[in-house]
Amino acid sequence: MDSQTLDSTKLYLTALKTLQSEAPPTPSLPPLPSSIPHSKLIPHTRFLVDAFRHAGPHSHSYFLSHFHSDHYSGLSPSWSRGVIFCSHTTAALLRRILHIPAAFIVPLPLRQPLRIDGAHVTLLDANHCPGAVQFLFSVPRATADAAALRYVHTGDFRFCNSMVSEPALAPFVGADAVFLDTTYCNPKFVFPSQEESIDYVASVVESVERECEHNSSDKVLFLVATYVIGKEKILLELARRFKRKIHVDARKMEVLRVLGYGENGEFTEDGKESNIHVVGWNLLGETWPYFRPNFVRMKEVMAERGGSYSKVVGFVPTGWTYEVKRNRFAVKSKDLFKIHLVPYSEHSNYDELREYVKFLKPKRVVPTVGLDVEKSDSKHADKMRKYFARLVDETANKQDFLRGFLRDPGEKGEAGFKAEKVVSDALGPGQDMEEEEINALKKTEGDMGIGPVVAVGLSSFMEETYAQDPTLLNDEEKEKIIQELTFCLPTWVTRNQLLDLISISGSNVIEAVSNFYERETEFHEQVISCQTPVSTSKCCSLNGMDSLAKPCLNTNNTGKNIDIFPSQDSKLTNLRHTVPSPISPAKRKRSTDSKQNKKAKVKAKSEPSGSKQATITRFFSKVIPEMPGGTQSDNSEPKLDQSSKVEDLLPTDDGQMYKDEIDQFMQIINGTESLKKYAITIIEKTKGDINKALDIYYGNSENLGEKQISVQVESKIDRPVVKKHASEELRIVPDIFDQKVLKDNVDATHLSLPPEKYNPKEHACWRDGQPAPYLHIARTFNLLEGEKGRIKATSLLCNMFRSLLALSPADVLPAVYLCTNKIAADHENKELNIGGSLVTAALEEACGTNRLKIREMFNKFGDLGDVAQECRQTQRLLAPPTPLLIKDVFSALQKISVQTGSRSTSRKKGIIVHLMRSCREKEMKFLVRTLVNICFF
Numbered sequence: 001m002d003s004q005t006l007d008s009t010k011l012y013l014t015a016l017k018t019l020q021s022e023a024p025p026t027p028s029l030p031p032l033p034s035s036i037p038h039s040k041l042i043p044h045t046r047f048l049v050d051a052f053r054h055a056g057p058h059s060h061s062y063f064l065s066h067f068h069s070d071h072y073s074g075l076s077p078s079w080s081r082g083v084i085f086c087s088h089t090t091a092a093l094l095r096r097i098l099h100i101p102a103a104f105i106v107p108l109p110l111r112q113p114l115r116i117d118g119a120h121v122t123l124l125d126a127n128h129c130p131g132a133v134q135f136l137f138s139v140p141r142a143t144a145d146a147a148a149l150r151y152v153h154t155g156d157f158r159f160c161n162s163m164v165s166e167p168a169l170a171p172f173v174g175a176d177a178v179f180l181d182t183t184y185c186n187p188k189f190v191f192p193s194q195e196e197s198i199d200y201v202a203s204v205v206e207s208v209e210r211e212c213e214h215n216s217s218d219k220v221l222f223l224v225a226t227y228v229i230g231k232e233k234i235l236l237e238l239a240r241r242f243k244r245k246i247h248v249d250a251r252k253m254e255v256l257r258v259l260g261y262g263e264n265g266e267f268t269e270d271g272k273e274s275n276i277h278v279v280g281w282n283l284l285g286e287t288w289p290y291f292r293p294n295f296v297r298m299k300e301v302m303a304e305r306g307g308s309y310s311k312v313v314g315f316v317p318t319g320w321t322y323e324v325k326r327n328r329f330a331v332k333s334k335d336l337f338k339i340h341l342v343p344y345s346e347h348s349n350y351d352e353l354r355e356y357v358k359f360l361k362p363k364r365v366v367p368t369v370g371l372d373v374e375k376s377d378s379k380h381a382d383k384m385r386k387y388f389a390r391l392v393d394e395t396a397n398k399q400d401f402l403r404g405f406l407r408d409p410g411e412k413g414e415a416g417f418k419a420e421k422v423v424s425d426a427l428g429p430g431q432d433m434e435e436e437e438i439n440a441l442k443k444t445e446g447d448m449g450i451g452p453v454v455a456v457g458l459s460s461f462m463e464e465t466y467a468q469d470p471t472l473l474n475d476e477e478k479e480k481i482i483q484e485l486t487f488c489l490p491t492w493v494t495r496n497q498l499l500d501l502i503s504i505s506g507s508n509v510i511e512a513v514s515n516f517y518e519r520e521t522e523f524h525e526q527v528i529s530c531q532t533p534v535s536t537s538k539c540c541s542l543n544g545m546d547s548l549a550k551p552c553l554n555t556n557n558t559g560k561n562i563d564i565f566p567s568q569d570s571k572l573t574n575l576r577h578t579v580p581s582p583i584s585p586a587k588r589k590r591s592t593d594s595k596q597n598k599k600a601k602v603k604a605k606s607e608p609s610g611s612k613q614a615t616i617t618r619f620f621s622k623v624i625p626e627m628p629g630g631t632q633s634d635n636s637e638p639k640l641d642q643s644s645k646v647e648d649l650l651p652t653d654d655g656q657m658y659k660d661e662i663d664q665f666m667q668i669i670n671g672t673e674s675l676k677k678y679a680i681t682i683i684e685k686t687k688g689d690i691n692k693a694l695d696i697y698y699g700n701s702e703n704l705g706e707k708q709i710s711v712q713v714e715s716k717i718d719r720p721v722v723k724k725h726a727s728e729e730l731r732i733v734p735d736i737f738d739q740k741v742l743k744d745n746v747d748a749t750h751l752s753l754p755p756e757k758y759n760p761k762e763h764a765c766w767r768d769g770q771p772a773p774y775l776h777i778a779r780t781f782n783l784l785e786g787e788k789g790r791i792k793a794t795s796l797l798c799n800m801f802r803s804l805l806a807l808s809p810a811d812v813l814p815a816v817y818l819c820t821n822k823i824a825a826d827h828e829n830k831e832l833n834i835g836g837s838l839v840t841a842a843l844e845e846a847c848g849t850n851r852l853k854i855r856e857m858f859n860k861f862g863d864l865g866d867v868a869q870e871c872r873q874t875q876r877l878l879a880p881p882t883p884l885l886i887k888d889v890f891s892a893l894q895k896i897s898v899q900t901g902s903r904s905t906s907r908k909k910g911i912i913v914h915l916m917r918s919c920r921e922k923e924m925k926f927l928v929r930t931l932v933n934i935c936f937f
């Protein structure tokens with residue numbers, strides 16, 4: 001056999017012969033079971049990475065990244081499922097430590113591409129433990145002219161700069177996927193370089209010994225906790241610096257010998273030769289979920305090790321300890337014992353992971369470590385992907401998408417094995433989807449240069465795409481973008497047009513919106529021309545209303561769900577939680593929490609959300625052309641050209657000094673550009689103190705009525721001057737509205753009028769140009785709660801948003817967040833951090849009730865929102881409260897999310913109490929549901 005070309009099956013059969021067992025299994029392999037986690041399977045191959053627990057007759061090719069038990073688990077001396085490809089070091093450990101039969105182990109050299117079963121495989125050092133490698137796979141496609149698929153599997157790795165200049169890695173820039181070690185993939189994990197940590201350990205040893213020199217009776221024993229393999233760098237450096245052997249036990253010595261360290265004299269099995277001893281991982285204490293020192297065991301060890309030790313200093317080198325952010329090198333001590341927690345990690349930290357992904361710019365990232373990461377659609381996987389949203393190559397995905405239209409429908413890889421379910425799920429919602437897609441294609445034939453015939457290949461393309469790229473835009477994600485677009489674009493835009501926009505903009509919402517406005521007239525003409533005689537043709541049946549309504553609905557064929565935002569399952573709970581349930585609010589919160597995290601990754605942008613939101617908000621203010629469907633659109637709608645006004649208001653040199661603070665402040669208050677000058681004034685006034693600025697903005701002592709803002713600010717600083725639009729001024733100077741916001745005698749049931757009868761302006765409960773009251777949302781929710789019909793529910797929500805668009809476009813975005821139980825875009829990682837108990841406490845104060853009563857009512861209603869509503873209704877009010885505004889509620893949530901430190905709980909409670917005191921009608925119920933449901937991560 002050519003040394004450059006390997007065949008797993010042949011190798012396997014040869015290995016089996018050495019066992020002298022009966023007839024070897026047939027070379028034809030059964031299909032791969034769907035239970036294999038996709039983080040362990042290289043697409044279009046039968047290569048399984050670190051997946052011995054998923055071994056079976058379906059594969060003969062197993063790859064082992066390194067010798068850590070969580071990666072080799074499933075291996076035993078009786079292993080005979082297939083051949084194991086790994087580095088020479090790992091191979092030696094497998095033979096010597098695990099006693100795996102040598103015939104089944106195929107050691108491969110580093111950096112040298114080999115052909116295995118038709119694919120090219122290269123091993124690269126992973127900077128993890130000795131022998132740890134990353135695998136680079138280049139898998140040819142079925143058709144010879146198509147470029148090979150490239151995958152990088154990092155195993156466990158710690159990124160280092162030299163990887164960027166690694167020649168073997170260069171061809172993998174732009175890879176189809178990176179299977180990434182996401183152990184510490186969270187911004188909260190930032191640990192120092194290994195060198196810094198090693199220096200720290202050495203310096204501690206040095207200073208402790210120096211101290212002992214002064215007191216000659218002291219003899220100190222150093223204990224370093226390690227795994228069976230790993231952290232050798234620390235040990236070697238200690239040996240080098242102190243010219244002293246390191247004591248290890250026999251098992252560790254065996255491993256070190258395999259690694260080639262045994263003979264150089266750095267290590268010894270004789271405890272008397274050294275006062276630096278290596279101990280087992282958990283000896284100094286449990287590390288998970290937080291470190292708990294075991295001083296008793298330490299004392300025992302001191303006695304065991306003989307000598308005349310009077311002190312013990314332990315080191316626990318782990319990444320986990322770094323969770324305790326402020327004590328980067330925490331020390332636990334008791335009597336004569338000290339334990340240093342050293343943030344020494346052989347895994348990449350968050351910044352390093354991002355660095356690597358940025359360098360590789362893959363089409364997607366597949367996380368390999370984390371809770372339920374084995375499911376591609378898991379909450380965790382989704383969150384991980386979000387972290388890399390702007391670093392992956394979305395354009396490549398877009399090109400693939402378009403290329404897919406032209407691909408021969410016959411071409412299908414091995415991919416089919418896993419695809420069936422995913423595809424049927426993906427195409428499931430809305431069987432008419434395919435047809436619509438084809439229509440969309442037909443329409444754009446001209447400018448996209450794609451013939452309608454190729455569209456037939458669409459479904460097979462989808463199938464293939466999903467098979468090889470389960471993380472690619474699936475149907476649900478597409479729906480999410482459609483929703484987002486729907487809220488940014490005029491209502492007459494059809495679903496087909498939305499789909500067009502999504503595909504030509506590479507699924508980037510902002511780009512899609514700008515694309516739209518570049519070709520707005522064209523799109524409008526399309527709709528008009530499509531609207532010929534009778535609406536029989538497919539695309540015409542989607543009138544303006546439908547295009548808004550459709551994406552709002554969960555288009556599941558079952559028709560069970562009436563959910564405006566399909567991703568937000570919790571919304572269902574929020575709106576429909578009428579059946580008493582025995583679970584506590586806290587539990588309920590958790591259960592909805594997990595669902596809540598299935599969010600659109602598309603939204604994640606690296607730029608500050610403030611600017612993004614401003615962009616979208618600006619688009620909201622664009623003219624909404626007359627609806628072609630003849631529905632009651634208002635022709636006399638004023639043209640709110642906000643963009644020009646924004647320019648006028650932009651500061652020139654102002655605010656340069658507190659730029660970051662101002663940006664942060666703007667983000668917190670979710671302010672549009674028009675508020676910037678005002679923000680600058682407050683920030684300058686408070687000399688950059690955001691907390692004080694927020695207090696001024698939200699009114700002192702958490703007064704949400706906002707009256708004090710103007711009172712306080714008026715005399716000393718210039719109010720923002722807005723000449724063009726009175727409405728804008730009103731929004732900035734809140735004291736003018738107050739009770740005038742609400743129109744008298746507007747029947748709440750107007751909202752449930754059919755869309756063609758609903759007049760967004762007349763039927764709204766507030767006046768044109770005024771900020772929208774929260775009552776508008778609460779009334780809609782209340783009606784929704786009693787609505788079982790899907791069409792009715794949709795039109796309710798449509799009416800709600802139409803009024804917002806017509807009267808107060810700036811409130812659309814906060815309303816969308818409130819409807820989806822969010823307080824910010826996903827990537828902002830904002831948390832509300834409140835639970836049922838805090839809400840209960842606020843309820844006690846706001847409604848003058850007590851915990852016992854609340855408990856009782858909760859048992860009766862099973863929903864804290866209903867409980868709150870009941871409390872509110874039985875409360876006597878002297879005067880009608882100040883109307884709650886959508887932006888007030890939203891800002892209050894934002895403010896809650898930034899509270900930290902001592903007394904933050906009471907500040908949060910204060911904010912909630914103020915909100916509660918302003919509740920009217922059914923606002924209380926939905927406010928509380930929002931409070932207990934909003935929670936992130």
Ligand SMILES: [Zn+2]
Binds near residue numbers: 066068128129156
């Ligand atoms: Zn490892």
